[in-house]
Amino acid sequence: MNPTSEPHAKPRRGISTLQLVVLTIAANALVILQGAFVRATGSGAGCGRHWPLCNGEVVPLSGGVHTAIEFTHRLLSLGVLILGAWLFARVWRMRRENPGLFAFTVAATVFLLIEAGLGALTVLWGLTGDNQSIERGLMVATHLVNSLLLVGSLAGVLLYARPRPPAWPLRLRGQGPLGTVLAIGLVGMLFLMFSGGIAAMGNTMFPSASLAEGIAADFDPDSHPLIRLRILHPIIGITVGIYLFLSLGTAWWIKPAPEGRVLAQGLLGVYLVQLGVGTLNLALLAPIVLQLLHLGLAVVSFFLLAALTVVLLAAPAKRSVRATAGARADPAMERT
Numbered sequence: 001m002n003p004t005s006e007p008h009a010k011p012r013r014g015i016s017t018l019q020l021v022v023l024t025i026a027a028n029a030l031v032i033l034q035g036a037f038v039r040a041t042g043s044g045a046g047c048g049r050h051w052p053l054c055n056g057e058v059v060p061l062s063g064g065v066h067t068a069i070e071f072t073h074r075l076l077s078l079g080v081l082i083l084g085a086w087l088f089a090r091v092w093r094m095r096r097e098n099p100g101l102f103a104f105t106v107a108a109t110v111f112l113l114i115e116a117g118l119g120a121l122t123v124l125w126g127l128t129g130d131n132q133s134i135e136r137g138l139m140v141a142t143h144l145v146n147s148l149l150l151v152g153s154l155a156g157v158l159l160y161a162r163p164r165p166p167a168w169p170l171r172l173r174g175q176g177p178l179g180t181v182l183a184i185g186l187v188g189m190l191f192l193m194f195s196g197g198i199a200a201m202g203n204t205m206f207p208s209a210s211l212a213e214g215i216a217a218d219f220d221p222d223s224h225p226l227i228r229l230r231i232l233h234p235i236i237g238i239t240v241g242i243y244l245f246l247s248l249g250t251a252w253w254i255k256p257a258p259e260g261r262v263l264a265q266g267l268l269g270v271y272l273v274q275l276g277v278g279t280l281n282l283a284l285l286a287p288i289v290l291q292l293l294h295l296g297l298a299v300v301s302f303f304l305l306a307a308l309t310v311v312l313l314a315a316p317a318k319r320s321v322r323a324t325a326g327a328r329a330d331p332a333m334e335r336t
Contacts, residue, residue: 017090020087020090021157024084024087025158028112028151029296029299030076031073032295033292033295033296034072035119036200036291040200040204040292041066043067044070044128045066045070045128045129046064046066046068047074047123049124051120051123052074054071059071077116080112087108087109088105088106099168100168100169101157104156104159104160107153108156111153115143122143125139132224134225137202137225137229138198140201141196141198142194143197144193144194147193148190148302149190151302154303155306155310156306159310159311166310168314170314171313172313175254177250177254178251178313182251182312184247185240185305186306188240188243189298189301190302191236191240192233195229195230195232195236196294198229199233202229202230203230203286203291205226206224206226206227207285208285210285211285215231237278238275241272241275244267244268244305245268248308257311257312257315259311260308260311260312263308263311266304267308270297271297274297277297278294281293281294
């Protein structure tokens, strides 16, 4: 019998665990998008090289728009940390009755703390403002990858916070090529996000006057490394997209879990839209609105892929799925 998030718990007053998880996911997604807005507007240096203070003050009473944007981002990030601590404290009391929820909450907490640490180092090391170093590009890319790992962990938290969570522990053995197929997809999307961070920094620090000028700069051996590397992002995006189409079909054939079908269809739909938005973003020279939309779709895509991975690895083997479906159909056949 699968554990539930709160199987025999006394009725709670206030927010439920599931509602808290949804709120935490929404807040983290907002922080990720807000971080991209900070980068795109050049507001990362709005608080100088001070952290956790802002220009040496707890609450900056002076400064321009950039200071307001950066300080707002820090306030929301603090709110996310508080939500994360609240969620961890809630789940800690449920760790024995719902170990799957606890495991993914621990992972999400670790990535959340890393997220905060990377943000602090970005400021303290001066990787903001007009800094055009390759180190800044690598930091932005690493930060985005960690953001996806956090989102993927939260996808698992959401699944196990539901009244009917997947089985636990996940079936990592005896799955044939399923685990490998899914792992390659996850790694591919992480690599895509890393290249997206490099491309975003190249577009932000070295904007082009036209698409033709930008493409020419991509192949110019004298261009900055952040410019020359950004051409890899669309190539990786198309490659990962083709792999997802092929691998998800393979995964469904290996283990046709009913719940996984909806997630797979949603993932492919979102990824197709993401490719379209990415193409438009490239053609229009990366306006901020499209940058945020493109990143948001990437976050949703990885969330769906992570959720699909958990559902498929938790589901029974192919024969068991078909046997269960057949058993459910027998009573209906008998009645006819």
